[in-house]
Amino acid sequence: MAVPVVVVDDHRMVGVPLVAALTPALAAHGFRVLPLAVTVAAVGRTTAPGVAVCDVILDGGVSGAAAVEALAGRGWRVLLMSGAAPEEQVLDAVAAGARGYLVKSDDPGSLVAAILAVAATGRHxxxxxxxxxxxxxxxxxxxxxxxxxxxxxxxxxxxxxxxxxxxxxxxxxxxxxxxxxxxxxxxxxxxxxxQLTPRELEVVRAVACEHLSTAEAARRLFMSIDTANTHLRSIRRKYRLVHPDAPATLPQRTAAQLWARELNLC
Missing domain, CATH: 1.10.10.10 (Winged helix-like DNA-binding domain superfamily/Winged helix DNA-binding domain)
Incomplete structure (x- = not known):
């Protein structure tokens, strides 16, 4: 049975030519390339150990680590690719189960080699x-x-x-x-x-993306102001652990804004 490969990329000008190039290159190795999927929701379940080549940042639907988890849950081994994804977002996606990562400026032949490696050994x-x-x-x-x-x-x-x-x-x-x-x-x-917990991510989005005050964020998220401040302290602590050069006086809201930028949350 041919090993299925699906490309998940919301940029058709990139994805369509990529599918066209991969189809004959992988057919010689017993792989079958499926039509381009522009969202994770468009990818079905696979019973074979297929490989999903997924852009790290997708504008439609889930993206990043959430996309990896969704695809892995449908039986796919996920190979990430990106033009300019934030480092923290790539590493979070690896933590979610991605099997490898390539940048789009890499040599095209390296993608075929990466797909073969992920299919054969589970890692690249x-x-x-x-x-x-x-x-x-x-x-x-x-x-x-x-x-x-x-x-x-x-x-x-x-x-x-x-x-x-x-x-x-x-x-x-x-x-x-x-x-x-x-x-x-x-x-x-x-x-x-x-990494930030799901609840901490909600606080980051409320504070950094929606520009809510701590009290407003607490009301929005159905928590006390003390709990919101506890999350903000943890958000700042984790940012300084990841970025040891960050000043000890880094404000909590600034740490939330920096996380939002690095994780592409807004």
């Missing part, structure tokens, strides 16, 4: 994603990676694939792939320790 660690994970590890070292896994991660930052990483790190290719799996798991755990 591109130089772009490896660089994001390496930077995130520097900001949030827990849980730690072993020295060997850090070497593996650096080799992918430098553009090596699993075969070349094995040679440069003195490992076998299966050992490198096991290291990649640990790198992803650690990244997911780091994000879950520091």
């Amino acid at each position: 660690l591109s130089p772009s994603l490896a660089a994001l994970l390496y930077a995130d590890l520097g900001r949030r070292p827990e849980p730690r990676l072993s020295a060997t896994d850090q070497r593996v991660l650096r080799s992918f930052v430098q553009g090596e694939d699993a075969e070349r990483a094995a040679a440069s790190c003195g490992l076998t290719e299966p050992e490198v792939l096991a290291g990649v799996e640990r790198i992803f798991r650690a990244a997911v755990e780091r994000r879950r320790r520091h």
Whole structure:
């Protein structure tokens, strides 16, 4: 049975040519490319281990981490792509279950290779994603990676694939792939320790996107002002954990506004 692949992109000028290019390139490997989906809602359930190539930012319906969760819930392995998605949004989507990430400026052939890797091993660690994970590890070292896994991660930052990483790190290719799996798991755990809760996201949207006062946000969200302030303190604390250069005097509302910008919430 042919492995299904679906492209989810709300920009038809990008998505339609991409589907046209992928169709013959992947057919030679036993894959079947479905028509372009401009929203996650347009993607059906798959019983085969299909690959969904999904833009990080979608204007219609769910986007980012929510899009990854929705597609994964329908049986798809999600490979993210983007032109200019905020770093925090990409990492949150990885924490939600994305199997890889490419930037749209990458070589077109790298997308085919990434789809094949996600279908075969369940993961693809591109130089772009490896660089994001390496930077995130520097900001949030827990849980730690072993020295060997850090070497593996650096080799992918430098553009090596699993075969070349094995040679440069003195490992076998299966050992490198096991290291990649640990790198992803650690990244997911780091994000879950520091990302905003659903309730905190609601407060951020109310304060930063709707420009409500704390009292107005509390009324809108059916919580006390004390509870709203507790959420705002947590929002600021998590922002400073993620951004250690942020001043200790960073106002709570400013932290909410910065989170809203980084996560593309407004």
